Amino acid sequence: MPSEVVTAAVLVIGDEILSGRTKDKNIGYIADYLTAIGIDLKEVRVVSDEEPAIVEALNALRARYTYVFTTGGIGPTHDDITADAVAKAFGVGIDFHPEAMALLKARFAGNPDELNEMRRRMARVPLGGSLIKNGVSATPGFRMENVFVMAGVPSIMQAMLEDIAPKLKRGRVVHALTIGARVAEGAIAGALARLQADHPSVAIGSYPFYRPDGFGVQLVVRGTDLELVEGAAAAIEQMLRHAGAEPERLSP
Amino acid sequence: MPSEVVTAAVLVIGDEILSGRTKDKNIGYIADYLTAIGIDLKEVRVVSDEEPAIVEALNALRARYTYVFTTGGIGPTHDDITADAVAKAFGVGIDFHPEAMALLKARFAGNPDELNEMRRRMARVPLGGSLIKNGVSATPGFRMENVFVMAGVPSIMQAMLEDIAPKLKRGRVVHALTIGARVAEGAIAGALARLQADHPSVAIGSYPFYRPDGFGVQLVVRGTDLELVEGAAAAIEQMLRHAGAEPERLSP
Numbered sequence A, B: 001m002p003s004e005v006v007t008a009a010v011l012v013i014g015d016e017i018l019s020g021r022t023k024d025k026n027i028g029y030i031a032d033y034l035t036a037i038g039i040d041l042k043e044v045r046v047v048s049d050e051e052p053a054i055v056e057a058l059n060a061l062r063a064r065y066t067y068v069f070t071t072g073g074i075g076p077t078h079d080d081i082t083a084d085a086v087a088k089a090f091g092v093g094i095d096f097h098p099e100a101m102a103l104l105k106a107r108f109a110g111n112p113d114e115l116n117e118m119r120r121r122m123a124r125v126p127l128g129g130s131l132i133k134n135g136v137s138a139t140p141g142f143r144m145e146n147v148f149v150m151a152g153v154p155s156i157m158q159a160m161l162e163d164i165a166p167k168l169k170r171g172r173v174v175h176a177l178t179i180g181a182r183v184a185e186g187a188i189a190g191a192l193a194r195l196q197a198d199h200p201s202v203a204i205g206s207y208p209f210y211r212p213d214g215f216g217v218q219l220v221v222r223g224t225d226l227e228l229v230e231g232a233a234a235a236i237e238q239m240l241r242h243a244g245a246e247p248e249r250l251s252p
Helices: A026-036 A051-064 A082-090 A098-107 A117-121 A154-167 A185-198 A226-242 B026-036 B051-064 B082-090 B098-107 B117-121 B154-167 B185-198 B226-242
Strands: A007-013 A040-047 A067-071 A094-096 A124-126 A130-132 A141-144 A147-150 A175-181 A203-211 A214-223 A248-250 B007-013 B040-047 B067-071 B094-096 B124-126 B130-132 B141-144 B147-150 B175-181 B203-211 B214-223 B248-250
Touching: A007 A026, A007 A051, A026 A040, A026 A067, A026 A154, A040 A051, A051 A067, A051 A082, A067 A154, A082 A094, A082 A124, A082 A141, A082 A147, A094 A098, A098 A117, A098 A130, A117 B185, A124 A141, A130 A147, A130 A154, A141 A154, A147 A154, A175 A226, A185 A203, A185 A214, A185 A226, A185 B117, A214 A226, B007 B026, B007 B051, B026 B040, B026 B067, B026 B154, B040 B051, B051 B067, B051 B082, B067 B154, B082 B094, B082 B124, B082 B141, B082 B147, B094 B098, B098 B117, B098 B130, B124 B141, B130 B147, B130 B154, B147 B154, B175 B226, B185 B203, B185 B214, B185 B226, B214 B226
Parallel strands: A007 A040, A007 A067, A067 A147, B007 B040, B007 B067, B067 B147
Antiparallel strands: A040 B040, A094 A124, A130 A141, A141 A147, A175 A214, A175 A248, A203 A214, B094 B124, B130 B141, B141 B147, B175 B214, B175 B248, B203 B214
16 A cells, blocks of 8 residues: 555754754644644754755655655845755756745835846746645745755745645544653553564554653553554553553543 | 864654654754754754664764764663664674673662663674763663764753763864844845855854744854854844844853
């Protein structure tokens, strides 16, 4: 059933993330978004604003996954080099896209002088690319084959994702159930490993937490078959009670 | 001056980040930390809890950068496979580390029965590895050559970073100055590109923002020579005033 598995990678382009100046908010948002529509995010990379780094990462990711989503580097300034890097990665030229230019001209219709050379750069799209629109900004992103090039500003990126989503193949949605308990992860690790072995069609993750009010663990069961997920979750709850801990079903 | 450039990568190991369930807090923290001590974070990857994915990413990164910092997957449960993956990446065996086992035994001295088989797994370290201690948990991370294997829980990861930091080569610290202005990025993009060309020893980044109270841009000048950074920042402020915008020097 190959059509049921749809994979993706995210490529974050930005020195500001690597320097720590900006804390990324896009990875988690895209991860939630893709999971909800049945697309399996398999890898994320963050690279600097350097063309060779972008080209290499993009070519590695686009060959490997169904889709690649990039964020960052599509503005009007000299450090916005994503479009050129994508053209280079695909081995194609780059030129002003008529539709993108029309959007920019409409945006600056009242002040055509403001549509300066640097702003016009934002209408440059690798040859063969199609636009990704958004309701927030006049600057579109673009799609090249299985690569979606989006803005880095979260509100704009999120609007672009809405434009993209209807065009994506969707896989089977992964259901997740989370069970919390006030128990040390290490105390139940053996029983949990046996449960995982007994339920090979689901993935059981164990995430300990340490909070001022005490420690505990959250156990997450994930799988595409809700019945199997429910079955494994019930078995985990039974195991926890057997271990003297009170399981608490948390929202996924 | 090769000793002045110290580079690093972060490898986040965790399905929970890729599914969106957990929002990563370690990348930004490590980025800030490394920047402050003169280490240039060049790349971040997030991969799933699958051995081939971990091995491939680790081998790519450790060959390319001075240091690699991994987070996640070193607990006692079946989904904690980082130590085995690191051993495989280095092509070495893995065994119980006497010092790690001593730490665990001390931790469970009052209840030796609780030091079960799964908890003992946490003392397994690839052959040749040395421990990374932390004041929060009895479970150490470990170092293999230029790779530092740390916990995923932020408080423990941060404590491990304190143990590691004194052992790291440090490069020249990158100074950063940030100038904010209530001006459209596109309006100053041309002048900014010329400024960048005139100040090749610094990197000028432009980060637009859109907030309920209006839009604007933050311009960040980065470089190892503070005098050159200051000079470029002053030139940017002059350029902004010339463009009719009031520059505001923000804390880096």
